[in-house]
Structures are given as structure tokens and as C-alpha cells.
Amino acid sequence: MTTQPHADRSAILARRARLLSPTYRLFYERPLHLVRAAGVWMYDEQGRAYLDAYNNVPVVGHCHPYVVDALTRQARTLNTHTRYLAEQPLELAEELLATMPAELGNVIFTCTGSESNDLAVRIAKAVTGGSGFIITDFSYHGVTDVLAGMSPEDGGPLGPGVYAVPSPAAAGGPAAFGEHVGECIERMRTDGVRLAALLVDTIFSSDGVYADPRGFLADAVRHVQAAGGLFIADEVQPGFGRLGESMWGFQRHGVVPDIVTMGKPMGNGHPVAAVAARPEVLERFAKRRHYFNTYGGNSVSCAAALAVLQVIRSEALLENAQRSGE
Numbered sequence: 001m002t003t004q005p006h007a008d009r010s011a012i013l014a015r016r017a018r019l020l021s022p023t024y025r026l027f028y029e030r031p032l033h034l035v036r037a038a039g040v041w042m043y044d045e046q047g048r049a050y051l052d053a054y055n056n057v058p059v060v061g062h063c064h065p066y067v068v069d070a071l072t073r074q075a076r077t078l079n080t081h082t083r084y085l086a087e088q089p090l091e092l093a094e095e096l097l098a099t100m101p102a103e104l105g106n107v108i109f110t111c112t113g114s115e116s117n118d119l120a121v122r123i124a125k126a127v128t129g130g131s132g133f134i135i136t137d138f139s140y141h142g143v144t145d146v147l148a149g150m151s152p153e154d155g156g157p158l159g160p161g162v163y164a165v166p167s168p169a170a171a172g173g174p175a176a177f178g179e180h181v182g183e184c185i186e187r188m189r190t191d192g193v194r195l196a197a198l199l200v201d202t203i204f205s206s207d208g209v210y211a212d213p214r215g216f217l218a219d220a221v222r223h224v225q226a227a228g229g230l231f232i233a234d235e236v237q238p239g240f241g242r243l244g245e246s247m248w249g250f251q252r253h254g255v256v257p258d259i260v261t262m263g264k265p266m267g268n269g270h271p272v273a274a275v276a277a278r279p280e281v282l283e284r285f286a287k288r289r290h291y292f293n294t295y296g297g298n299s300v301s302c303a304a305a306l307a308v309l310q311v312i313r314s315e316a317l318l319e320n321a322q323r324s325g326e
């Protein structure tokens with residue numbers, strides 16, 4: 001492929017410093033200027049190839065032609081929102097729910113993992129009447145004001161009603177996780193805080209990645225549900241088959257969440273995300289609140305997400321992740 005002339009990196013750095021907020025961060029001491037990608041390879045402005053062993057979004061490979069074609073075709077045909085009758089969001093909801101336990105029966109579409117978690121928090125508050133949330137010591141759940149208070153990995157203080165339990169890295173390891181959650185619920189009771197939910201990334205990606213032993217989350221979920229709280233499985237990192245053996249991280253623990261949030265790989269780079277939940281939970285939420293998200297569930301995003309699911313199946317990517325992981 002012929003490469004266009006590109007500005008040199010120092011010019012881009014200077015321009016970036018002038019134009020973008022200093023809150024942004026770059027990867028690497030010598031930041032990369034990537035100009036194209038295909039499959040597992042990314043290419044810089046000089047045509048040098050980099051094996052993408054990091055990127056947690058393009059789950060079916062960069063610029064996968066099937067996904068690109070599907071979203072281009074839909075963009076040429078119609079792109080609109082969920083206030084019109086359309087089949088794509090229904091097809092997508094059916095396909096997503098088919099990968100989950102039968103108890104999870106409804107889907108709400110959003111655009112980012114943060115929006116999904118923010119909505120899950122709102123649902124949990126509305127449905128339980130509680131305001132107490134349990135998260136882990138080094139978790140990250142998103143960028144909204146509420147989620148910043150539930151994302152200690154980002155360095156800020158915990159929000160009101162937010163309790164952090166030791167991550168599975170702490171003393172006792174994953175096996176002690178349920179005990180920590182049980183103790184935390186007791187602490188909340190003593191403090192007069194009503195439990196709304198346990199919110200965990202089911203692979204604990206920012207806590208350090210804890211996959212084993214399989215099932216270590218089950219005790220924690222049992223404590224939470226027995227205390228009247230909901231279990232929110234944040235699948236933004238582990239979802240869409242990235243763990244290999246199952247489509248969702250919670251499935252490795254033999255638990256059924258009340259709410260599942262997803263995003264990142266869902267559109268292979270296109271911003272599309274969702275919340276799946278038990279219908280009885282969403283019925284209670286819907287009595288009090290309506291939800292509309294301008295771009296959540298738009299036709300093009302749905303086409304992209306459907307194509308991703310299709311590729312995961314047709315290229316047997318779970319099996320591939322499993323084999324490569326082993």
C-alpha cells in the first residue's frame with residue numbers, strides 16, 4: 001500500500017498540546033502515530049507494522065471487512081433511533097440474549113461502557129431504594145461523575161455510599177472475596193446505608209486480572225442478593241468472548257447477574273454498548289423512568305454489533321481465544 005506523506009511526530013505532539021486538554025494521556029515514551037490497521041496488525045506513518053497485543057476493542061480484528069461492509073451498507077440506507085419501529089435493535093437484542101442465561105430477558109442500548117454502568121447504577125438505586133454500592137479497590141467503571149466515584153483506579157475519592165472491598169489480589173486471594181463482600185454488607189448496615197448493588201468487572205481487569213478459581217464470585221453474589229441488593233456484572237472488558245471459554249465473564253462463575261453491562265468490543269471500534277437485565281428489574285425501573293438515548297440503538301451501530309457477533313461465531317473466535325490463551 002502506498003503511504004501518504006504524514007506530519008512528523010513532534011509536529012503532531014505540539015499541535016496536540018496546543019489543542020487538546022492536558023487531561024489526555026498518550027501510550028509509550030515515544031508515542032505511536034498509527035495510520036492504518038488490518039486484523040492483528042497496526043501500521044505507523046512509515047509503514048512499520050506492530051502486532052496489536054494490547055488493544056481491547058477490535059475483538060474480531062482491526063477493520064474487519066465483514067463489519068466494515070455491514071456498517072457502511074447500513075449508513076447508506078438509514079441511520080435513525082429507537083423511537084421508530086425497526087428490526088435491527090430487536091435482532092441484536094435477540095442475539096445478545098441468546099448468549100445469556102434465560103433470566104436475562106431485556107436489553108437497553110447505549111453508546112459507551114460508561115453510559116451502560118451509569119444506567120445500571122440508576123436502575124439499581126431506583127429498584128432497591130438503596131444508595132450503597134460495593135466495588136473493588138482498584139476498579140474502573142467509567143467516566144461519569146457517579147462512576148468516577150466508583151473507579152478508585154483513576155485516583156479519585158470514592159463517592160457517597162460507595163464501599164471498596166479488597167480486590168482478589170489482597171490477603172486471602174480470590175477465595176476470600178465473598179467473605180470481604182459479606183463483611184462490607186455488615187459495615188453498610190452499621191453505617192445505616194442501604195445496599196443497592198455489587199458492581200464488579202468479572203475479570204477484574206484493572207485490579208490485576210483474576211480469572212481463577214472459577215466460581216469465586218458466587219459467594220459474593222449470594223451475600224448481595226440475600227441482602228436485597230443487585231449484582232451488576234461489568235462485562236465491558238471480559239465480554240464478547242475475550243476469555244475464550246464463554247461469551248461473558250460471569251458465566252465462568254456460575255452466577256446469574258441482575259444486570260449486565262457491555263461495550264468496548266461490541267462494535268469492534270464503533271461506539272455501541274448495552275445493558276441487559278432481568279425483565280422484572282427493568283419493569284420496576286420503567287414504572288418510574290423512561291429512557292431515551294439519541295444514538296443508543298441507532299441503525300448503524302446495531303448493524304456493526306450484529307456483524308461482530310456473526311464474525312465471532314463464523315470464525316470460531318471463542319475457541320481461538322481459548323486455544324491461544326492456553
Ligand SMILES: Cc1ncc(COP(=O)(O)O)c(C=O)c1O
Nearest residue numbers: 112113114140141142201236263
Ligand atoms: C471494566 C470497564 N468498565 C467500564 C468502562 C468504561 O467504558 P467506556 O470507556 O466505553 O465508557 C471501562 C473502560 O475502560 C472498563 O474497563
